[in-house]
Amino acid sequence: MTPAAATPGVPRGERTERTLMRVYLGEADRHQGTTVYEAIVRLLRARGMAGATVMRCVGGFGASRAMRSMVSEIGALDLPVVVECVDDEARIRDVLPALDAMVRGGVITLERADVIVYRPDAVRDAGAGGGG
Amino acid sequence: MAGFTGERTLMRIFIGGSDRWDGRPLHEAIVELMRREGFAGATVLRGILGFGPSATVHRDAPFRLSRDLPIVIEVIESAERIEAMLPQLDRMLGGGLITLEKVRVIMYRADLPEGERTGSWPISLDG
Numbered sequence: 001m002t003p004a005a006a007t008p009g010v011p012r013g014e015r016t017e018r019t020l021m022r023v024y025l026g027e028a029d030r031h032q033g034t035t036v037y038e039a040i041v042r043l044l045r046a047r048g049m050a051g052a053t054v055m056r057c058v059g060g061f062g063a064s065r066a067m068r069s070m071v072s073e074i075g076a077l078d079l080p081v082v083v084e085c086v087d088d089e090a091r092i093r094d095v096l097p098a099l100d101a102m103v104r105g106g107v108i109t110l111e112r113a114d115v116i117v118y119r120p121d122a123v124r125d126a127g128a129g130g131g132g
Numbered sequence: 133m134a135g136f137t138g139e140r141t142l143m144r145i146f147i148g149g150s151d152r153w154d155g156r157p158l159h160e161a162i163v164e165l166m167r168r169e170g171f172a173g174a175t176v177l178r179g180i181l182g183f184g185p186s187a188t189v190h191r192d193a194p195f196r197l198s199r200d201l202p203i204v205i206e207v208i209e210s211a212e213r214i215e216a217m218l219p220q221l222d223r224m225l226g227g228g229l230i231t232l233e234k235v236r237v238i239m240y241r242a243d244l245p246e247g248e249r250t251g252s253w254p255i256s257l258d259g
Binding site for chain 2: 052
């Protein structure tokens, strides 16, 4: 259990408006010896973004029209993945040229979102490092 | 739940798979809370890679039991009900991120028999 040692009634989260970027691509897409999604996460981390999450989907199709599905042995080797990142608009825009050079085929969407950020508390920092 | 369509708030909660609350996985505790509060539904997604405020890179390595992969909980409800839940979530999250977006719900049905699905789309898109 990780209860926060916060002042009662005072939210610890910082609430702001940010940009949510979603990058849709293929799990097997490669860039300079690694998968594109891993390269993107590494890039986002190197650029000091607040966080990124990669989700593997169970099916779909994209610009190439090839069906991806877990029921097909071939399709299951290249399922769609989505990389999500929330940060301020300027930082997201700064990273777009680099993504342009990495993404061979895919979709990038940008949305405005209200966000509440919870930073790991001191106890967590000393421990196994959880959170988001 | 009739009348659920229209403008709603999509809340997404980004946490870690090993985060815990009250002796159980945090994502389970959150979903349970939403169910208890009568929320319309919730979906839990597991990521395969990511990093968060703690800057730990979570990775789905083969042959390794990784229990700290990113978890995303998605829920669509009225802005009022979501706002009302934020103080409780504030107590439960040690680290993570919550995003709120406006969405238009155009379909919400539980188990409509196939024969009653007319395809005439009697749903107002103006919501």
